[in-house]
Amino acid sequence: MTDAFLGTRALRSLLGEWKDGGGPLYQALYDRIRLLVLDGRIPAGTRLPAERELAQALEVSRTLVTSAYRELREGGYTTSVRGSGSVTRVPGRANLAVDAVGGYLDFTKAIMPASPGIALATQQSMDDFGRYLQGPGYNFEGIPELREAVATRYTVRGLPTTPDQILVTTGAQSAIALLSRVLLARGDRALVELPSYPHAYEALAQAGARLVPVSVTPGEGWDESALEQLIRRTNPAVGYLMPDFHNPTGESMPAGLREQTIDQATRAGTTLLVDETSGELDIDRVDSLLPFASYATPGDERTVVTIGSVGKTIWDGLRVGWIRAEPGLIRTLAAARPSSDLGTPVLEQLIVTRMLPDMPSILDGRREQLREGRDRLEQIVDERFPAWSAPRVAGGIASWVGLGSAVSSQLALAARAEGLLITAGPRFGLDGALERFLRIPLGYPTAQLEQGMDALARAWQAIMRNPMPGAQAFGDVA
Ligand SMILES: Cc1ncc(COP(=O)(O)O)c(C=O)c1O
Structure with missing residues (x-):
């Protein structure tokens, strides 16, 4: 009720x-x-x-x-x-956190419910759609109105952008894959963060890159000197970064480090692929930071290529993302695209075009949801998991919770037996590291978050009763 x-x-x-x-x-x-x-x-x-x-x-x-x-x-x-x-009520509506196949509660995805207004925007877009039905339908760069709307959104946010700097993609994932394919040759080095978004590791590795990691620590952020040295010593062809808000730690890169990194990358000939799919999801950050590319000085703008998406703001089911880069690279990417993808569906692009001007109010809604999730999660960890730590994040879609011992995989397995699917820490790393962490999504409705945390508490109790040989002492669970 x-x-x-x-x-x-x-x-x-x-x-x-x-x-x-x-x-x-x-x-x-x-x-x-x-x-x-x-x-x-x-x-x-x-x-x-x-x-x-x-x-x-x-x-x-x-x-x-x-x-x-x-x-x-x-x-x-x-x-x-x-x-x-x-x-x-919504007839037959699936629960966001319920996996359609096994009926498990599913925390493997850091996602959010659809923003209000998509059905109306879809209905309104049908009128615009009629015009497109007269044309070919293929559009490798994206439809002009959406390129314009994305450029305007960057400009409004303080980063002047023209439509010829935008290529619309099928979600941010296809942007990462396309950029990897175009910018990397077999054996090139790609600088990555550790932990990071696993499908980006996969796309870079599939393009033949050797991954060189720099660590991002919850509460502390980027290892500044390692970042500097890695760029200088290994001359990576690309660096894949999530300066705002880093998935899974929720960290935000300080302005000074942004400038420094762009400068070093320019000197090393490294293209920075900056994934800002969560960039606008700030919860309570006091000083709003500009998009990463704003920190480039004249002459080094080419160093920064930005990846964006409406997946985390409007809805991941729309599958609309984009690349922001200098027009020459946009043309190269559009020319390279057809071997994997002949464009993004026109109707979805029209829907996003209609919704982008509403982004400020969409983000207000997201902020509320994420704040509620973050605050409730902190409270639950405090009350029920004394051995865990959930450093406060200022934004983003997940919390990278420290477990106090190296048991993440064991915990994920035990959680499955309790009806909860959750991804163990090592999935966000390379070579099996990160067993001391667990990513918990912040965007689920509170009741579902609580249900998941109940399952985790039962799983935690179960592994405390039966610690695996070699696992360190566990804290108590209350
Ligand atoms: C950091 C990051 N980049 C890219 C993606 C993929 O985004 P999209 O759904 O727009 O393909 C995700 C999805 O979770 C993500 O977390």
Whole structure:
């Protein structure tokens, strides 16, 4: 059950021009409310206004509202609760954290629920889509309106950008793979962070790179002198970095180190692939940092190639990402693209074009969700896992929790027996290191986070009872 209540005024404003669509009015009202529910703009669990009040506010007959509410109920979009009226629900909606195959609670992905507004943007994009149906459909660089919208977003954020600096990709992952393929030759060195996003390691390695790691420590950040020495001594062809917010530690690279790293990379001839897919997910950082590429000085702009995506901000199901680079490299990438990918679906690009101008309010929603997740996780670790440490992160989608002993794989295995899938620390590293850490996602609804942490507490207890030979002493679990 819920406490959320939607007043007639609020519903009327959400409904907008609902009578304009043609067809029976009760159907139009039903359709409009249904879309608002599916889209998350009326959250599941919200009590709708009473029929009579809504009829008055909309200046329609009560019978009309009764019919629309009946359709909603029959379609599974509301349930009638005695004394509470109609409460919204999403029919057949999968739980974000439930793995579709085995019914496990799934914490292997650091993801967030879809932002509200996608269904509406999709509906509105159908009009724009019509124009595209007359054309070829293939567009290796991305559709012009989206390249323009992405460039505008960078410019608004303080990094002047033109559309010819943008290549739209199928999510950030395809951007990483394309850049690896184009910029690396077999045997080249690629500087990477340790820990890092595992699919980036894979893309770089598949392109033939030898990975040279620099460590990022929770609470301390980048090993500055190692970073400097590695760039100078190994002359990597590329460096793959996540300066904001680093996945999985949530660290943010200080401005001075950004400038220094760009300068060193320019001198070494290293192209920095800067993955900012979580770059705008700050929770409570006081001094907002500019995009990494803003720290380049005239002459070394070519050193920085930025990777972006709406996966973590709008929804990962849209599969829209991009590369920001100088126009010459964008053309090279577009020319190299077809062997693996003939472009990003047009409809999804149109949807993102519509939604990008709303990014400030989308980010406000993300900030709230992530803050709630982070604060609740810190509290649970404090209360129930005295041996663990969860350093406070200022942003990002995950916490890199220290376990106090090298048992991450054992814990992940025990968690599976408790119904929770979670990725052990070594998956974020090279050569089996990082057994003392576990990545816990921050973007899940609180109830699901709590459920996962309950499973982890049971798993922790189980491995405490049966420590594996060689594992160090465990702390208590409360
Ligand atoms: C750091 C990082 N880069 C790239 C990706 C892939 O993003 P996309 O879903 O846009 O392909 C992810 C997804 O989790 C990520 O965490």
